[in-house]
Amino acid sequence: MSVDKKTKTILPGSTIGILGGGQLGRMMALEGRRMGYQFITLDPTENSPCGQVADYQFVASYDDVEQAKEMASRCDVITYEFENVSSLVAEALGKHSFVPQGSRLLFFTQHRIREKEALMELKVPVAPFHVIRSRQDLFDGLKAIGTPSILKTATGGYDGKGQIVLKKPEDAESAFQLLVQHDRELILEQFVPFEKEISVIVARRQSGEMEFFPVAENIHRNNILHQSLVPARIGQRVESEAREIGKRIAEGLQVVGLIAVEMFLTGDGRIYVNELAPRPHNSGHYTYDACVTSQFEQHLRAICNLPLGSTQLLSPVVMVNILGEHVNQVVEKIAEFPPNIKIHLYGKKGAKPKRKMGHLNVLAETTEVALQIIDQLKIWKKTEDVR
Ligand SMILES: Nc1ncnc2c1ncn2[C@@H]1O[C@H](COP(=O)(O)OP(=O)(O)O)[C@@H](O)[C@H]1O
Ligand SMILES: [Mg+2]
Numbered sequence: 001m002s003v004d005k006k007t008k009t010i011l012p013g014s015t016i017g018i019l020g021g022g023q024l025g026r027m028m029a030l031e032g033r034r035m036g037y038q039f040i041t042l043d044p045t046e047n048s049p050c051g052q053v054a055d056y057q058f059v060a061s062y063d064d065v066e067q068a069k070e071m072a073s074r075c076d077v078i079t080y081e082f083e084n085v086s087s088l089v090a091e092a093l094g095k096h097s098f099v100p101q102g103s104r105l106l107f108f109t110q111h112r113i114r115e116k117e118a119l120m121e122l123k124v125p126v127a128p129f130h131v132i133r134s135r136q137d138l139f140d141g142l143k144a145i146g147t148p149s150i151l152k153t154a155t156g157g158y159d160g161k162g163q164i165v166l167k168k169p170e171d172a173e174s175a176f177q178l179l180v181q182h183d184r185e186l187i188l189e190q191f192v193p194f195e196k197e198i199s200v201i202v203a204r205r206q207s208g209e210m211e212f213f214p215v216a217e218n219i220h221r222n223n224i225l226h227q228s229l230v231p232a233r234i235g236q237r238v239e240s241e242a243r244e245i246g247k248r249i250a251e252g253l254q255v256v257g258l259i260a261v262e263m264f265l266t267g268d269g270r271i272y273v274n275e276l277a278p279r280p281h282n283s284g285h286y287t288y289d290a291c292v293t294s295q296f297e298q299h300l301r302a303i304c305n306l307p308l309g310s311t312q313l314l315s316p317v318v319m320v321n322i323l324g325e326h327v328n329q330v331v332e333k334i335a336e337f338p339p340n341i342k343i344h345l346y347g348k349k350g351a352k353p354k355r356k357m358g359h360l361n362v363l364a365e366t367t368e369v370a371l372q373i374i375d376q377l378k379i380w381k382k383t384e385d386v387r
Contacts, residue, residue, distance in 0.1 A: 009306065010098070015037070015038040015040060016304075017042070017072055018050060021041040021054075022048065022082060023049050023358075024082065024296075025050030026050040027296045028299060031296040035297065037304075038055045043059070045059075058071050062086060065088070068092070068093055078090075078097050080106070083110045084110055085106065087106040088103075100206065101256050101257045108276075109278045112155070124273050127189050127264070128145055131187060132151070132176070132185070132186040141188040142169050147171070148165065149165075151164050153183035154187055159224045160220075160222060192274075193267075194264035194272075195266060196218075197274070198217055198271075199215070201246075202255070202261070203295075204250045204302060205302050207305075211308040213298075215239050217233055218283050224356075227319060227320050228319040233367070246259070249276065260276065260279070260284060262275050262277075262283070280296055282321070286361055290363060292309060292311070298311070318370035320374050323355060324355040327358065330343070340362065341363075344361070362374055
């Protein structure tokens with residue numbers, strides 16, 4: 001029996017299945033429980049961040065179709081919280097269960113080459129790139145793109161993993177050798193000398209209804225998101241252009257649920273799309289405490305076919321990530337935190353360096369003041385000390 005995707009509304013009381021049990025699933029489940037939904041998650045790590053707050057967790061690998069089907073048989077709707085869930089699993093589940101996001105969006109967003117080509121088709125500006133499947137391609141790519149550039153694996157990369165910056169052509173050979181061990185397909189991208197990184201998160205329902213969260217300004221350290229500032233320090237033109245781009249992508253790819261769009265903004269005001277994420281995004285964590293509706297609630301509303309909530313910003317905010325190297329200090333200093341800091345910890349066991357363990361949302365009159373408050377905590381290096 002095929003499921004009518006157009007009309008199905010999933011009401012509170014129903015069970016939502018989440019493929020992946022990380023922090024994004026955890027926050028989805030926390031928000032969804034408040035709304036009266038139940039949750040089952042699937043993740044290979046026992047007692048995963050989402051498993052801790054869900055009603056039940058299947059302990060299984062992400063490509064375990066049998067366990068995924070077993071989970072789906074107990075759920076009213078299925079979603080995923082990271083894009084490396086096999087699109088084959090999503091497709092298999094879609095045959096008998098309600099998977100409103102489909103598998104097509106995953107197919108594009110889990111593969112950098114397919115993603116870039118889809119964006120080009122939508123006439124969305126991206127940095128010049130070259131597809132690398134052989135040494136000859138690398139040679140041709142370097143001729144076409146030159147350096148500085150970035151060599152990335154087509155699949156599996158996150159938080160700066162699976163990519164190497166090529167400062168000069170001689171860096172290419174060793175980078176190529178290293179990366180082809182992880183993926184036979186690579187992409188060489190021109191390095192965009194951006195002034196800022198920004199992102200926009202768009203929610204879209206089956207009916208085509210859309211809502212946009214305020215644009216975030218994202219500061220990375222070691223290729224990992226460090227802070228998101230909202231409102232972003234950009235003009236109205238850039239804010240609306242970023243939204244326009246988000247709209248074109250959400251419509252073009254027929255998104256149901258969330259799509260996060262990472263972008264580069266250059267000194268001369270040009271926007272290039274860097275990458276997409278078909279799920280809640282780290283740069284949208286600020287919405288949990290600073291918007292009427294969080295990105296997690298909005299995602300659930302969209303896939304459950306409920307009217308989308310208001311994305312109004314209630315206060316300027318800076319989100320700062322807590323990595324493995326910060327988490328002990330955060331816990332030790334928590335009693336001294338001022339009252340306008342909202343603490344999120346994901347319940348992860350191993351505090352490895354660079355691992356995302358939690359984040360703070362700092363609400364203040366301005367983002368400038370929020371940044372000062374963060375500096376006063378003396379947990380993270382100050383911006384001027386990093387540059
Ligand atoms: N073409 C590029 N030009 C300049 N900086 C880049 C480029 N690609 C990636 N970066 C930098 O590396 C970060 C991580 O790269 P990204 O492609 O977003 O991979 P990930 O999946 O790790 O987030 C980006 O946020 C940006 O700071
Ligand atoms: Mg990224």
